[in-house]
Amino acid sequence: MRSLLRLLIKNYPFxxxxxxxxxxxxFIINYNSFQRAGFLNSSNAVSAAIYGSYSRVAQYFRLAKVNNDLSAENAELRNRLDEYEAALLDSALLAHGQDSIFRYISxxxxxxxxxxxxxxxxxxxxxxxxxKPDQGIISAQGVVGIITNVSESYSMGLSVLNPRWSISAKLKNSGYYGSLxxxxxxxxxxxxxxxPFHVELAEGDTVVTSGYSPVFPEGIMIGTISELSRPEGENYYKIEVLLSPDLKSIAQVEVIANTRIDELKQLKSETENAAPGN
Amino acid sequence: MQRPGIKYILMFIVLVVAQVLFLNQIQFSGFINPYVYVLFILLLPLSAPRYAVLLLSFFIGLTIDVFSNTLGMHSFASVFIAYLRPAIIRVITNREEDMHDYPGMAYTGLAWFLTYTAIMVFIHHTVLFYIEVFTFHNFFNTLYRAFLSSLFSIFVIVLSQFIVFRD
Structure with missing residues (x-):
């Protein structure tokens, strides 16, 4: 026993x-649960405050680009507003009784x-x-990510560049959907x-969100097809999508809050729990 | 400097800040990410007790992890090289008796320091990058990324020795 102890003490560095x-x-394997615990990731008070003050300085160097993005978005919104105003004049009935499902937080x-x-x-x-967690993040150019952790005044999420989640996407032309x-x-x-192979595709086709998940509304830009091939012995295309937001230079985003998410979740759980035939 | 403790605390803070606020933002070609905080482990005194080297390495790795949302990955790689450090120093040193306690370039010379940095950084990056992808699929792609980032880190570390933390 004593020699065992001595051996252990001698090899303590090992x-x-x-x-x-x-x-x-x-830590690595239980990553997700530590993430949820919320103090060992970058939305914790200390690191978020440091990143916050750093970004306040750094954003000055990107102001020109942010300005351009915002004015482009402004222009697009103005266009849409015009369309809506025209539609409103045409039929007041159509607009009546429709409240917005999605709310945007910049x-x-x-x-x-x-x-x-x-x-x-x-x-x-x-x-x-x-x-809140599970809200979508978009920029003026398209889908950016999804919120996973929220602290009092900061939040953190997975960006599109994270294989831990996939986006429900569809082809704008044909309406066929898949996961990105x-x-x-x-x-x-x-x-x-x-x-599947029977869908007609071409390079340059637009890919948008499908609207089948409550995270993103339908039709938000994701990207365009940059390369496609039909691998031998498989039933599905191999499609490469060029993402439209440049994630390297992203500065200003909007978080999408689905105001009816609780209702949707309740409906889903009721449907899944109800036995067929009852 | 009289108080080595304060020097190392300062070094720790400077390296962590430099790493998370500047080097992690470089994202050069989406491929290369230098990890220069390894310098802290490299410069710990040679006479430091092994438990202190291991614990300090774990701690700086964990700090980087918290900032970059990679919990466990940097601490694993850091502890790994901290454990190998004495063996590596033994292998590349031929006359151990005249080694200065502080392994900075000003005392060890460029050749020794470059060899030391290259071996340590390459091991650290290789371990880190394989842990990050968590698979041996695309083996050579990962090795290539580790190699490129290592070159960059070694360059920055050796360059920094001409300017800061010289003694």
């Missing part, structure tokens, strides 16, 4: 090494990465601004899966 490595592996990106295998995005708005997933290689490109 034991400590093993202990720390095992601890690290536990936020600034205070931290973002593109070169990891799992990329995250941190925003300067949080719970007190109405942000990033494969970890190029930050400008993602893969669209589950589109």
């Amino acid at each position: 034991l400590l090494f093993l202990l720390l490595e095992v601890l690290s592996i536990v 936020a600034r990106v205070i931290n973002n990465s593109i070169n990891k295998q799992q990329n995250y995005i941190t925003l300067n708005k949080g719970r007190k601004h109405g942000i 997933l990033w494969n970890g290689n190029d930050y400008r490109k993602a893969e669209l899966n589950e589109i």
Whole structure:
């Protein structure tokens, strides 16, 4: 017994090494639960505050680009407003009784990465601004990510460049839908899966959100098809999509809050629990 | 400097800030990400007890992890090289008796420091990048990324030795 103890004491660096490595592996494997715990990720008070003040300085260097983006978006919104006004004049009935399902909260990106295998995005708005987990993040150019963690005044989410989630996407022309997933290689490109061979496709086709999940409304831009092939022995196309927002230079985003999400969730659980025939 | 503790606390803060606010934002070609905080582990005194080296490495790795949402990955790679450090130093040093306690370039010379940095950084990056993808699929692609980022890190670390943390 004593010699065993002596052996252990003599080899303590190795034991400590093993202990720390095992601890690290536990951290890696249980990543999601630690994420939820909320203090060991970048939406915690200290690191979010540091990133926040850094980004306040850094944003000055991007003001020109942000300005351009905003004015482009402004112009587009103005166009749409005109369309709506015209429609409203045509039929007051159509507009009556339709309230908006989606609410938009604008936020600034205070931290973002593109070169990891799992990329995250941190925003300067949080719970007190109405942000909750599972809300979508978009920019003027298109889909950016999804919120996963929220603290009092900051929030954090997975960006499109994160294989831990996929987006329900469809082809704007034909309406066929599939799932869009990033494969970890190029930050400008993602893969669209589950589109069968009989669908007619061409490079340059537009891919938008399907609206089948409550996260994004239908028809938000995702990107355009940049490459497609028909792999031998499979039933689905291999489609590469060029993402339309440039995630490397993203600064201003909007978070989409679905005001009827609770109702949808309740409906879903009722349907799933109800036995057929009852 | 009289108080080595304060020097290392300062070094820790400077390297963490430089890493998370500047180097992590480089994202050069979406491919290369230098991890220069390894310098902290490289410069710990040679006479430091091994438990202190392991714990400090774990701590700086974990700090980087918290900032970059990669919980466990940097701490794993950091502890790994911290454990190998004495063996690597033994292998590349031929006359151990005249080593200065502080392994900065000003004391060890460019050749020794470059070899030391290259070996440590390359091991660290390789371990880190494989843990990050968590698969041996695309083996050579990952190795290539680790290699490119290592070159960049080694360059920045050696360059920094001409300017800061010289003694």
